[in-house]
Every structure is written in structure tokens, then in C-alpha cells.
Amino acid sequence: MNVLLAGVVGSTAYGLAHSGSDVDRLGMFAAPTRELHGLRRPKESHVTTRPDTTYHEAAKAVRLMLACNPTAGELLWLEQYEVRTPLGDELIRLRRSLLWERGVRNAYLGYATQQFGKLRSREQDADGRARAAKNARHLVRLLAQAEELHTTGHLTVRLADPERVRVLGEELADEPERAAGLLARTEDRLRAPGALPAAPDEDAAEAWLHRVRAAHYTPPED
Incomplete structure (x- = not known):
């Protein structure tokens, strides 16, 4: 997988872990762009246990973040990362614009x-x-x-x-x-007035995803 961001989430990240706690990892990856245009689309999520790890493909991860999914959204707010790439940094900079x-x-x-x-x-x-x-x-x-x-x-x-x-x-x-x-x-x-907008910036998310697709496109061989 072309991992863009990954880190430890769950009880360890919250400060609630104890000696018997599992270590949960969450990440996002970019599928090779050519695979998105074939007969069969690649898997959008890879989930394993022991260790507990979830990786979402970039498009699915962003859709979850635009829906303000609490678990998926945490990936953009971690203090430390195990994998952090330039495209991952770009999405971190957009994190507030994905909220509504x-x-x-x-x-x-x-x-x-x-x-x-x-x-x-x-x-x-x-x-x-x-x-x-x-x-x-x-x-x-x-x-x-x-x-x-x-x-x-x-x-x-x-x-x-x-x-x-x-x-x-x-x-x-x-x-x-x-x-x-x-x-x-x-x-x-x-329900009181707050700091969030009425709608997320879907255009910014779409533009980021286009950059991901361009970065992971390999032309076919002659």
C-alpha cells in the first residue's frame, strides 16, 4: 500500500490505556490510480486484528472525514505519526475545512x-x-x-x-x-452558535484527492 498517513489511535492516544490495552492503529493509503479504472476496483479498507489495524483508501477516508466520522477524523489530529507524507501533510492542513x-x-x-x-x-x-x-x-x-x-x-x-x-x-x-x-x-x-461552518469545503477535498491520483498514476507500458 502507498500509505499517506498512519498512527496510533484509540485508548493509547486518548491517554486511557492500561497494561492490558490493545494498541490500535489507523491509516490511509492511495490505491494505484490505474487500478481504479479496471474491471474490479481495489479494496477500500484493509482491517486486521492482532494487531488491530485499519487502513482506508484515500477516497473512502475523505468521505468518512467529510461525514465527521469520529474515528476516521482522529487521524488528522494526532500529536505523532508513524507514517507522514507530503500528501498526508496537505490533508492535515485541510482538516478544519472538512468539518461542519x-x-x-x-x-x-x-x-x-x-x-x-x-x-x-x-x-x-x-x-x-x-x-x-x-x-x-x-x-x-x-x-x-x-x-x-x-x-x-x-x-x-x-x-x-x-x-x-x-x-x-x-x-x-x-x-x-x-x-x-x-x-x-x-x-x-x-445547538448554540459555534466555530464551525454550515457546510464542509468539498472542493478542497476533491482537489486534494485529484493530486493523490496524479501522484500515484503510472502510465501503461508500450
Whole structure:
């Protein structure tokens, strides 16, 4: 793969990792341009476990980012990268232009609501409670990220106070309905005026993708 950007995401990036945590990696790659015009299109995503790694093809990655997908979007806001290329740097410089107010609100609240549903449905045995606490931590993290994006147009991947999030996750695992108040509070804040535009700059994203295709085109041999 022609990897453009790659780095460590998940609990390690958030500052929530513990001794048994997996190390999750996320990246984006450019398919050879000629392969996009054949009978069969190349795979848009490569996902493996042990280690947990996801790579999205450039077009799919940008579509996810334009939809404000919380997981895909993190790739543009990491403090450190394992792979960082000039084309990757170009997209990092465009990261704020890919965000938009309703997109952030719908995506982040949608993912947080999913975590709330999982939190409420967990069996309260030892394994179920551990998973519930993890769902709660994700919920808290998503709400904090949504509020930061809405008010500043910036995303800080590493949590400001990971220990507070751990403690709150344990508390919400014991009292899941408390999370409903957190969701409602963030939803109210995201409906107030913020720093994000009404729509993303799709033209800038399209122009970047054209540069990726030009850079990875190899003419056919005679």
C-alpha cells in the first residue's frame, strides 16, 4: 500500500490505556490510480486484528472525514505519526475545512448515543460491568470532543484529564441513566452558535484527492 498517513489511535492516544490495552492503529493509503479504472476496483479498507489495524483508501477516508466520522477524523489530529507524507501533510492542513456544524453534531451525538444504548444493556456480571465502563468512557470522550470541535474548530485527541474519565466511566457503569443528562447537556451546547461552518469545503477535498491520483498514476507500458 502507498500509505499517506498512519498512527496510533484509540485508548493509547486518548491517554486511557492500561497494561492490558490493545494498541490500535489507523491509516490511509492511495490505491494505484490505474487500478481504479479496471474491471474490479481495489479494496477500500484493509482491517486486521492482532494487531488491530485499519487502513482506508484515500477516497473512502475523505468521505468518512467529510461525514465527521469520529474515528476516521482522529487521524488528522494526532500529536505523532508513524507514517507522514507530503500528501498526508496537505490533508492535515485541510482538516478544519472538512468539518461542519451539523455533521459534527449528528456524528458525535450519534456515536455517543450508541454507547449509551450499550451501557444500558450490559449484563451486570464482572465482564459486563467492565464493558459497560468502557462504553461509558467512550461516551464521555465523544461528548468532550464534540464540544471542543463545536466551540473551537479544533480537536485534542489526548484527553485533558484521563483519570477523571476513568472514574466517571466507573460511576456511569453503576448508574447508566446518569449518562442521559450528559447527552442532553452536550446536545444543548451543540445547538448554540459555534466555530464551525454550515457546510464542509468539498472542493478542497476533491482537489486534494485529484493530486493523490496524479501522484500515484503510472502510465501503461508500450
